[in-house]
Amino acid sequence: MTATIIDGKAIAEQVIEKVKHRVTKLQQQGITPGLTVVLVGEDAASQTYVGSKERTSKRLGMNSTVIQKPSSISEQELLEIIQELNAAPDVHGILVQLPLPKHIDENKVLQSIDPQKDVDGFHPLNVGKLLLDQQGFIPCTPFGIIQLLDYAGISIEGKHAVIVGRSNIVGKPMGQLLLNRHATVTYTHSRTPNLKDFTTQADILIVATGQPSMITGEHIKPGAAVIDVGIHRDSDGRLSGDVAFDSAKDVAGAITPVPGGVGPMTIAMLMENTCLSAERQAE
Numbered sequence: 001m002t003a004t005i006i007d008g009k010a011i012a013e014q015v016i017e018k019v020k021h022r023v024t025k026l027q028q029q030g031i032t033p034g035l036t037v038v039l040v041g042e043d044a045a046s047q048t049y050v051g052s053k054e055r056t057s058k059r060l061g062m063n064s065t066v067i068q069k070p071s072s073i074s075e076q077e078l079l080e081i082i083q084e085l086n087a088a089p090d091v092h093g094i095l096v097q098l099p100l101p102k103h104i105d106e107n108k109v110l111q112s113i114d115p116q117k118d119v120d121g122f123h124p125l126n127v128g129k130l131l132l133d134q135q136g137f138i139p140c141t142p143f144g145i146i147q148l149l150d151y152a153g154i155s156i157e158g159k160h161a162v163i164v165g166r167s168n169i170v171g172k173p174m175g176q177l178l179l180n181r182h183a184t185v186t187y188t189h190s191r192t193p194n195l196k197d198f199t200t201q202a203d204i205l206i207v208a209t210g211q212p213s214m215i216t217g218e219h220i221k222p223g224a225a226v227i228d229v230g231i232h233r234d235s236d237g238r239l240s241g242d243v244a245f246d247s248a249k250d251v252a253g254a255i256t257p258v259p260g261g262v263g264p265m266t267i268a269m270l271m272e273n274t275c276l277s278a279e280r281q282a283e
């Protein structure tokens with residue numbers, strides 16, 4: 001058996017196309033959604049992702065701004081930039097690209113963003129709303145994974161979803177989103193003994209470990225949907241994920257590739273959240 005490849009690039013384009021219509025509608029009301037991304041430091045991968053966010057938002061006709069600061073910026077200076085963006089009426093979405101340099105308290109920075117402009121969904125208020133299944137902002141990567149499953153026709157209700165990884169950005173909100181869609185959710189992580197005993201029970205396996213090729217065909221229940229959140233670049237510039245694709249594809253029923261799986265959806269859902277923020281602020 002060879003798995004169906006879930007084409008994240010194509011699905012992201014479909015999401016983006018729908019957002020484009022909503023942006024046009026807003027523009028007809030005299031509102032242009034505005035996204036400001038704050039990038040601290042020179043991390044090459046972060047620059048790539050921020051470039052992609054800027055290009056996509058411009059393509060949609062949004063106002064797109066990138067504020068780039070050296071890694072020597074103080075926490076206080078960064079907080080002041082965010083306060084200005086919180087007060088700017090033409091800025092509907094604020095995103096601080098992660099990771100931040102070690103001397104800056106990430107939680108303090110994320111908590112300083114106005115929750116109504118928090119298009120990353122990382123503010124504690126939005127985290128709490130997700131927990132309560134209330135309307136807030138959903139973090140882009142897990143939001144994108146739900147879209148991938150829906151577009152690929154993979155049902156969630158009643159399924160056993162196993163999450164490998166418990167980060168605040170992906171693992172934790174992912175489990176909550178799947179729970180809100182009536183899946184049975186198991187969280188596993190680096191200190192879970194006998195990981196395979198859990199992963200082989202998954203109908204939907206979400207892998208966000210940050211460990212290249214950690215999950216192989218042996219970890220997968222035949223026919224399962226496997227979603228690979230990892231991105232690793234080798235010395236030749238080749239990208240791969242947390243799942244050993246070649247061995248996994250012969251066991252899984254459906255699988256996301258890297259590149260071209262979850263990554264493009266993260267960008268698409270940021271566009272969705274920014275548009276949603278502008279719509280809410282226009283009400």
Ligand SMILES: Nc1nc2c(c(=O)[nH]1)N[C@@H](CN(C=O)c1ccc(C(=O)N[C@@H](CCC(=O)O)C(=O)O)cc1)CN2
Pocket residue numbers: 048049050052095096097098099120140141169231239258259260261262263264265266267
């Ligand atoms: N503030 C945030 N910081 C970070 C987030 C986030 O959601 N908010 N997520 C990741 C990085 N990320 C978005 O910022 C991101 C990662 C990957 C991709 C992507 O499109 N990947 C492509 C490959 C791109 C390449 O050539 O490297 C793919 O998988 O096909 C987009 C966004 C950490 N930081």
